[in-house]
Each structure stands twice: as C-alpha cells, then as structure tokens.
Amino acid sequence: MADFRVPPLVRTGAGCARNTGQILAERGYRGALVVTDPIVAGSPAVRAVLDGVRRAGLALAIHEGITSEPTVEMVETALEAFRLSGADVVIGIGGGSPMDAAKAVAVLARSPGPLPLYEGVDKVPGKRVPLVCIATTAGTGSEVTRYVAVTDEQRNRKMLITSWQLLPDVAVADPELTLDLPPGPTVSTGVDALTHAIEAYVSRRRQPLTDTLALSAIRRIGRALPRAYRAPGDGEARSAMSLAALEAGIAFCNASVALVHGMARPLGAYFGVPHGLANAVLLARVSAFTAPAAPERYREIAVALGQPVAGATPEAGARAAVEAIERLCADLAVPSLSALGVAADRFDAVVESMAADAVASGSPVNNPRDATAEEIAALYRACH
Numbered sequence: 001m002a003d004f005r006v007p008p009l010v011r012t013g014a015g016c017a018r019n020t021g022q023i024l025a026e027r028g029y030r031g032a033l034v035v036t037d038p039i040v041a042g043s044p045a046v047r048a049v050l051d052g053v054r055r056a057g058l059a060l061a062i063h064e065g066i067t068s069e070p071t072v073e074m075v076e077t078a079l080e081a082f083r084l085s086g087a088d089v090v091i092g093i094g095g096g097s098p099m100d101a102a103k104a105v106a107v108l109a110r111s112p113g114p115l116p117l118y119e120g121v122d123k124v125p126g127k128r129v130p131l132v133c134i135a136t137t138a139g140t141g142s143e144v145t146r147y148v149a150v151t152d153e154q155r156n157r158k159m160l161i162t163s164w165q166l167l168p169d170v171a172v173a174d175p176e177l178t179l180d181l182p183p184g185p186t187v188s189t190g191v192d193a194l195t196h197a198i199e200a201y202v203s204r205r206r207q208p209l210t211d212t213l214a215l216s217a218i219r220r221i222g223r224a225l226p227r228a229y230r231a232p233g234d235g236e237a238r239s240a241m242s243l244a245a246l247e248a249g250i251a252f253c254n255a256s257v258a259l260v261h262g263m264a265r266p267l268g269a270y271f272g273v274p275h276g277l278a279n280a281v282l283l284a285r286v287s288a289f290t291a292p293a294a295p296e297r298y299r300e301i302a303v304a305l306g307q308p309v310a311g312a313t314p315e316a317g318a319r320a321a322v323e324a325i326e327r328l329c330a331d332l333a334v335p336s337l338s339a340l341g342v343a344a345d346r347f348d349a350v351v352e353s354m355a356a357d358a359v360a361s362g363s364p365v366n367n368p369r370d371a372t373a374e375e376i377a378a379l380y381r382a383c384h
C-alpha cells in the first residue's frame, strides 16, 4: 500500500506567481502575513508579486526576519508579527528558509508552542492558518512537502518536523522568481533538489508514482543545472530547474529522503553549512557507498543523467551513475568541507556526535544500504 499527496493547488509556469492575489481574493482572505528574508523582499520580481496581492484587495504585513536558515527564535519573532498583523493567511516567499518558517508560523498560530514539541513524525495537532508557499529557489521543494527544518540553537540540533499539516494549501513555482539567484546558491539549491530526487528514487519507501517524478527531475537537473549555473538568465534552464525541484519535492515528500540528508542536517547544526551545500558536499561519496546495494536503481539514474549504459550490467551502470554524479559536482565546483572553512580540529572533535545525530534523525533507515555510526563517521571524514 502507498499513499501519495500533493497540495490541493500546485501552480507552475513562467510569470504564474503574479496571479497569486487572485487566488487569495477568490478564497475570501482579507490580510496576509508575508514571511520572507531581506534579499528576497528586495527582488523586483517578488515586489511585483506582492503588489499584485495588494491590488487584489488584501492588506499585507511583511516580515523580513528570516535572515538565514530558520531558528526557533526567528520563528517565534515571525509568530509575533502574525499576531500583530491580524492576517488570516500566511504567505511564505523565498527559498526553503522563509517557506519553512511560514509553515511553522501557520501551525503555532493555532496550536501551543514551543516548536520543539512537534519535532518528529505526526506530532503537529489540530488545524493551522491557511498557507501559501512561493518558491524563489529551485530548490528545496518545501512548497510541496510536509516538512519543516528549524535549528534549535540551544541543543545544536536541526529539528525535522514531519506532518501532513505542513503541506501548504497553495504551492507556486514560478521560474521567473529564480532568475536573480546567483551561481553559488543556484548550485547548492539545485544539488539539494538532485539529492531529493536520487534519494526518493532509491528510498526503501519509494512507490511507482514517486519513481516517475524522481527520474524526470534527475533528467531535467542533469541537463539544466550546469546551464543555469553558467548563464543565470537562461530562462529555459530556469524553467526546467523550477519544475524539477517541484517534482523532486513531491517525490521525496511521499518517499522520504535517506542517508545524504540524515548526514547533511548535523553539518548545518554544528558548522552552519547551508542545507543545499551540505548535501552537495556529501552526495558523490555517499552515492558511491550506497550504489552497490541498489545497482539496478543506480543504473536507471545513470540513464537519466545521459550516460550510455544500455546493455551494461547493473553494477557497471551503477558505477557510471556515481561517476556522472562526481563529474557533475566537479563541473559545478562543489567544494570539500575543508574548503568551506570547517576546521579539522573541531571537525574531529564532533564527527562522532554528528554521526550519532545522523542515525537518530531517522532518514538513514530509508537508505538501501544500512550504515553504522562508524561508517557514517568515515563518510564524513572522506568529505572533509
């Protein structure tokens, strides 16, 4: 048995976000709290979207306080802004950080806090405030997922909250909003999407509907991400990336992520490595570890990445997939952890705690190859 869920309205296409006001007015909302960050709020394309919402008759309160990946404190401040605003809908606009913060606000506005109460699976009670998520990266896919990732700084922990209550009512993926994204975040958010697709495709919780979406996302990303990296204004590549991030988001929402994501979150919590970059740093090595346990699956990934593996054994196909992932990451200049400034002495001191946290996150149980804490620590070291 498998269940498959998506938000009731998923809107895609170049320029589509400009009609968001119409959707909100049709539903009878009168005021919105917009949760975002200062860079996104300053983007002319985003301003045009918000002007459209105003023109549709809604009062807007704009909260730009999500200045990095969200923390419990940032969510509490945004919640205060919601209470002061009198809004009846929350709009998260930006990358995964503002969208996740908006989801958390929509929950806490109707249920008692603090947010860490809801860490884990299906802990979120009752109702939430109506929620619209508009992506400006391609990307986390948060606009179509049931997840929120928020750092609890007191515990050095990137919490994962999983609940169907977190699936937005409206998801918008408009490639025009991603045209301003510089090459660095284009790569890190794009490799995050690729990781979602690969992990969903090999996950022990995969299902036929997620397979189709995951392979389509891998195909699109393999072709479009190098183009979007080299030529940020390439509208065709941005459209492909925007759709791919959405497909990958739907896929992993319904099939889960696995070992790479389990290992990425501690890198964020201990060293502040941004989520997409953490996945990017780990993806090739962890794929090399996992591929021998699911060679047929990785051979299909090789095909999706354009490798000539027709007639190859599954094992040879899987090796070709790992090599293609390595080449793609090299082409996109994905750095090592040491190149990112993760100091060797601090890294050695916490690598075992990070491995324990990765295991405790629950994501590695979805990986087709089981990994012990020692093997995870060795993988971290290989990526330093």
Ligand SMILES: NC(=O)c1ccc[n+]([C@@H]2O[C@H](COP(=O)([O-])OP(=O)(O)OC[C@H]3O[C@@H](n4cnc5c(N)ncnc54)[C@H](O)[C@@H]3O)[C@@H](O)[C@H]2O)c1
Binding pocket: 037, 038, 039, 040, 043, 068, 069, 070, 094, 095, 096, 097, 098, 100, 136, 137, 139, 140, 141, 142, 145, 146, 147, 148, 149, 150, 177, 178, 179, 180, 181, 182, 185, 188, 189, 192, 275, 276
């Ligand atoms: N909920 C989910 O399903 C899910 C999935 C994956 C990741 N996440 C979480 O999402 C967060 C990361 O999100 P992200 O990778 O999208 O990064 P982000 O939201 O932190 O944005 C990264 C940077 O890009 C900038 N930016 C965003 N859009 C821009 C645009 N169009 N033009 C110029 N600059 C722009 C932002 O201002 C920021 O500086 C992490 O906390 C991660 O754990 C959530």
Ligand SMILES: [Fe+2]
Binding pocket: 140, 192, 193, 196, 261, 275, 279
């Ligand atoms: Fe991710």
